[in-house]
Amino acid sequence: MLDSANSNLSGNDRARRIIGVLLSLLAIVSALACGLVAWQQLQRYPRTDDAYIRANTIGMAPRVFGQIVELPLVDNQFVEAGTLLYRIDVRPYEVALARANAALLLVEFEVQALKDAILVAAADVDTTRAQIARSESLVIERQAQVAATRAREAYAADYLARIKPLLIKQFVTADRVALAQSELDAASADVAAAQASVVNAAAAVVAAQAEVLSAQAREQQARNELGQVGDVNARLEAAGVEVADAQLNLQYCEVRAPLDGWVTNLNTNVGEFVKVGDTLFSIVQNSQWWVMANFLETEIEQIKVGQEVAVYVYAYPGHRFKGTVQGIGWALYQANGATSASLPDVKPTLNWIRLAQRFPVRITLEPFDAKYPFRMGATVTAIVKTDGRDPMLEQLGLLGSPFVTPAAEFPSSGSVAPVR
Structure with missing residues (x-):
């Protein structure tokens, strides 16, 4: 009877051992299968949860x-x-605009006055040049008078010289000689007067020429103050710019x-009280949303521009959004080897474990449903549908795809944003 009990006990132990071995084998096979499935998923559909929703912001x-x-x-x-x-x-800027308009009116009056001054100076130049011409002709006339008076003086002197000897012989009277002497003195006086008139006429010419130069200088000064450059008046333009600046400030x-x-x-x-350039708040643009997803550099080879992306937002579990790869980043900042004082700064140590770099991939999102609005900075998981490495289990029909189920219908980009 004892032998029978021992045999039953041995049979139960063997059964338990067999069941344990089978369960262990099943667990190992299951673990291998799960690992293979996970490996196939990662190989076929690169994914990352180091991704965040972005949008344009305007400060x-x-x-x-x-x-x-x-x-x-x-x-x-x-x-x-x-x-x-x-x-x-707006009151200070309304005052500034009124001041600029008044300054513009004053400049317009000044410009007109300068134009009139230029005309007056030009007329003075013409008038004075006419006076020069008259004075020069008067000089010629006076010089002719000098010649005539000198001729009379020479005649009177000659006449006096001829009649003086006759007085001794009493062929002429003393009165006649005195008269000849007075005529000579008068002729000499006329010569002196004619010469003085020539000097006065010449001085008038010089004075008129100086007046011409003065009038020309006044004309040039007026032109310089006018600020006319071709068809543009610099003074009016400057005043107009001040008015435009005041108008802009008022609009701002x-x-x-x-x-x-x-x-x-x-x-x-x-x-x-706010100052120029101080950001008071920001506006998050509603029309363009995208995901900035950081993928390992070992996955970049499979990701191409235009590939479809399944985006899962943490705020909306189970709801899938559709995205498209727009571009892949071309550069990352590297602290090791960065330039310092025009020389590369290379660290003297090297880690034995090398981590793969992550490159940003920009994924554009389709317009959201009003029930599921996007928020800038929200965490998402991005899964890219690639043409990548051999999806063995999917070809065997043993592995599903996150892209089989069609994406939800999205509203047009002109949809009204949710009111919250």
Whole structure:
């Protein structure tokens, strides 16, 4: 009876051993199968969860300084292109525009006055040149008078010299000699007067020539002050630029949304004094979304531009979005070997374990459904449908594909953004 019990016990031990061996074999086979499946999936469909949703952002910074008087916004509000974002106190810039317009009017009056001065100076030049011509003709006339008076003087002197000997012989009277002497003196005086008139006429010519030079100088000075360059007047242009600048500054007091998007990081309020270039908030563009996914360099060979990508957003579990590979990054910054003081900075050590680099892959997203809006910075998993290495299990029909199920219908790019 004891032998029978021992034999039954031995039979149970053998059965347990057999079951244990079978279970162990099954576990090993299952582990190998799972490893093969995972390997095939990774080889066929490169994936990464080091990926984030991106969008274009525009920092809204004022172009003029001043106090905010209107801010019809709240943080995270959706705005359409052309929506008023904020308004800066316009009064100082209205005064600046009025001042610039007044300065433009003054410049216009000054330009007209300078043009008139140029005309007057040119007329003075013409008038003075005419005076020079008259003075030169008068000089010639006076010189002719000098010649005539000298001829009379010579005649009177000759006459006096002829009649003086006759007085001794009493052929002429003393009165006749005295008269001849007076005529000679008068002729000499006429010569002196004629010579003086010649000098005066010559001086008038010199004075007129100096007046011509003065008038020409006034004309040139007026032209220089006028600032006329061809058909353009520099003074008017400068004043016009000041007016245009004042008008621009006045327009910059009212800031409107340049595109559709969401207001984010609003850190200002009505009454705050803002400076030029200070970013008050940003707008996240609504029309273009993409994923920046970092893939291992060992996977880059399989990824091509235009390939389909399955994108899973952590915020929406189980919902798949469709993407397309737009481009692959061409460069990464390398601290080891970077230039320092014009020389390469190479570290003296080398790690035995070398990690594969990750290159950014840009994946464009199709417009989202209003029920599943994208948010910039959201974490996603990106799986690329490649033509890569031999998908053995898929060919055998033993492995599914994340791309078999068609993607959900996406609205057009003009869909209204969700209101939140």
